[in-house]
Amino acid sequence: MTVPERDLPDRELVARCQQGHPGAFDELVVRHQDRVHTAVARFCGNAEDAADIVQRAFINAFRKIQEFKGDAAFSTWIYRIAFNQAISFRRE
Numbered sequence: 001m002t003v004p005e006r007d008l009p010d011r012e013l014v015a016r017c018q019q020g021h022p023g024a025f026d027e028l029v030v031r032h033q034d035r036v037h038t039a040v041a042r043f044c045g046n047a048e049d050a051a052d053i054v055q056r057a058f059i060n061a062f063r064k065i066q067e068f069k070g071d072a073a074f075s076t077w078i079y080r081i082a083f084n085q086a087i088s089f090r091r092e
Contacts, residue, residue, distance in 0.1 A: 005023050005026075008027070010028065010031070010073065010074040010075070011074070013025075013028050014065065017065050018066055029058055035075075036057065036078055036082050037054045039082070039083075040053050040057075040082050040085075044090065052089075053089050054082055054085075056085050057084075057085045058078070060085070
């Protein structure tokens with residue numbers, strides 16, 4: 001019996017994503033997008049800009065998921081990606 005992705009810890013979802021399971025990354029997005037958006041919106045002061053930044057951050061995370069080693073929590077990793085995106089956005 002396969003465990004539903006919503007019941008798996010982040011580290012298992014990352015492993016599944018790295019193995020090519022299509023819904024694993026979707027579950028990570030669902031779990032983390034609201035908190036990441038809230039933090040980025042506070043940083044940049046604009047909810048619409050934050051939505052764009054967070055979208056870019058998750059796209060970048062998806063593209064780089066094979067590089068995620070698990071030394072930190074997925075949440076820490078996605079926050080770092082999002083804040084790097086926000087800093088770059090401010091420079092534009």
